[in-house]
Amino acid sequence: MTFLLRCILLLLCVLPTRLWAKDPATLFMLECQGCHLADGSGGMSSIPTLQNHVAKFLGVPGGREYLVQVPGVAFSSLSDQDTTAVLNWMLTKFGPMESIRQFVPYTVEEVSILRKKPLPEITRRRADLMLLMQQSESIAAPG
Amino acid sequence: MTSPDHFSEADSALPKSRLDRFFSRHTRRLARYTSRRSFLNKLGLLAIGAGALPLLPIARTYSAPPGASGEPDSSTPQGDIYDCNYWRYCSIDGFIASCCGGTAHSCPPGTEMSPVSWIGTCLNPADNKHYIVSYNDCCGKTTCQRCFCHRNEGDKPVYYPSKSNDIDWCMGQAGIVYNSTVSVVIGVSEP
Numbered sequence: 001m002t003f004l005l006r007c008i009l010l011l012l013c014v015l016p017t018r019l020w021a022k023d024p025a026t027l028f029m030l031e032c033q034g035c036h037l038a039d040g041s042g043g044m045s046s047i048p049t050l051q052n053h054v055a056k057f058l059g060v061p062g063g064r065e066y067l068v069q070v071p072g073v074a075f076s077s078l079s080d081q082d083t084t085a086v087l088n089w090m091l092t093k094f095g096p097m098e099s100i101r102q103f104v105p106y107t108v109e110e111v112s113i114l115r116k117k118p119l120p121e122i123t124r125r126r127a128d129l130m131l132l133m134q135q136s137e138s139i140a141a142p143g
Numbered sequence: 144m145t146s147p148d149h150f151s152e153a154d155s156a157l158p159k160s161r162l163d164r165f166f167s168r169h170t171r172r173l174a175r176y177t178s179r180r181s182f183l184n185k186l187g188l189l190a191i192g193a194g195a196l197p198l199l200p201i202a203r204t205y206s207a208p209p210g211a212s213g214e215p216d217s218s219t220p221q222g223d224i225y226d227c228n229y230w231r232y233c234s235i236d237g238f239i240a241s242c243c244g245g246t247a248h249s250c251p252p253g254t255e256m257s258p259v260s261w262i263g264t265c266l267n268p269a270d271n272k273h274y275i276v277s278y279n280d281c282c283g284k285t286t287c288q289r290c291f292c293h294r295n296e297g298d299k300p301v302y303y304p305s306k307s308n309d310i311d312w313c314m315g316q317a318g319i320v321y322n323s324t325v326s327v328v329i330g331v332s333e334p
Binding site for chain 2: 022023026029030031032033034035037038044047077
């Protein structure tokens with residue numbers, strides 16, 4: 001009986017992943033990779049780099065919100081659920097690792113609320129956050 | 144000669160755990176019915192078998208050109224890469240690179256492939272799978288003008304830039320001039 005129960009539990013763990021329409025890696029390919037590229041390096045100077053960079057935003061005040069408010073995320077044609085899955089997947093995939101050690105994954109509710117408040121001054125906001133990032137990095141590693 | 148049943152008596156003295164009994168029984172059986180020569184025999188077979196493995200047809204899938212990781216199995220019929228109706232051209236809007244000196248997934252000589260692209264899916268009728276196709280433009284030489292192909296499955300207006308084939312994806316390249324387009328299969332889309 002316990003054996004049967006264990007089998008059912010194991011099945012329950014495996015099943016949801018098969019029931020998803022598309023996994024986050026596939027959604028990233030279809031919706032983001034065209035510009036951000038497969039390795040997240042970004043194709044051109046105007047395309048933000050994800051690789052070893054994107055999760056750094058989580059470490060500065062307002063950065064967590066910013067990542068949902070950027071046009072690529074806020075205006076994506078994906079549902080709130082899929083957007084959340086891709087965002088969480090992307091952060092752990094591209095890191096950097098030290099930035100996601102304390103990472104609390106985004107919830108669907110959080111993404112749903114934030115993406116309805118897009119940023120009017122995206123370039124300035126990004127510049128401000130990058131400055132904060134640089135300052136916290138120079139404090140962490142002086143000299 | 145000891146009877147094989149002789150050992151089954153010892154089973155009763157084993158721990159009650161199902162796992163322990165399982166391994167104990169099978170280890171004993173292995174010890175009863177195999178010899179050192181049999182081990183050497185099997186090791187020899189394994190060595191020969193491992194050497195012969197690359198000769199099997201399965202190894203051919205790994206010899207696909209780089210960048211074509213999600214290509215269909217080599218046993219499926221390929222189709223005509225010079226024909227606009229070829230399955231992987233389902234969202235193309237431009238000149239087919241195959242007709243311009245390149246292939247379905249490599250640019251003609253003298254041109255450079257744009258790193259950025261727009262990505263969609265196409266159904267391969269040969270195996271009924273939806274493949275994820277990246278439409279990269281070949282840039283740096285004048286427009287090819289051969290095999291113009293205008294199929295727009297899944298194409299969206301330019302205000303959805305990542306889903307529009309009307310955009311010149313050579314933007315930002317050293318050679319911004321558009322030449323032709325390749326259709327690189329980058330994966331399989333699960334249903």
